[in-house]
Structures are given as structure tokens and as C-alpha cells.
Amino acid sequence: MNNNKQQRPSFWQIVVSTLGAAFGVQNRKNQERDFTQGSIYTYITAGIIFTVLFVLTISLIVNIVLNNT
Numbered sequence: 742m743n744n745n746k747q748q749r750p751s752f753w754q755i756v757v758s759t760l761g762a763a764f765g766v767q768n769r770k771n772q773e774r775d776f777t778q779g780s781i782y783t784y785i786t787a788g789i790i791f792t793v794l795f796v797l798t799i800s801l802i803v804n805i806v807l808n809n810t
Contacts, residue, residue, distance in 0.1 A: 750779050759787040763795075 750758070758775050761767040762784075775784065 748778065750774060750783075755779070755783060755787050759784065759791050762788070763791060 754771070754774070758767065758771055758779075761771065
């Protein structure tokens with residue numbers, strides 16, 4: 742068994758890691774935690790959710806701006 746797996750990252754740690762990955766900034770400590778304690782499927786899911794929300798937000802902003810001009 743692997744004793745390095747102490748506990749899984751919390752919801753907020755996953756959110757912060759996803760945002761850090763999206764903007765290209767991540768400190769080494771968080772990166773190591775993600776790779777050693779996190780599940781790849783959790784981060785893939787978080788990335789997909791972030792991407793969908795980002796695209797929807799940008800679309801909404803563009804629609805609001807275009808409707809107001």
C-alpha cells in the first residue's frame with residue numbers, strides 16, 4: 742500500500758488547482774499534492790466544468806454587450 746496517500750484534496754483545493762492550471766500558475770507544493778493525492782478523473786471533470794462555465798460566461802458577456810449597442 743502507498744502511505745503517501747494521506748487524504749484526498751478538498752473541493753476548494755481542487756477549485757484552486759483548476760483555476761491555477763487555467764491561468765498557468767501553480768506553486769510546486771500544490772502541484773505535488775495534486776499529482777500524489779488527487780485522482781486524475783477529478784481534475785479532468787473539474788477542467789471540463791471550468792471550461793464550459795468559462796465559455797458560457799464569455800458568451801453571456803458578449804451577448805449583453807451586443808444587445809446594449
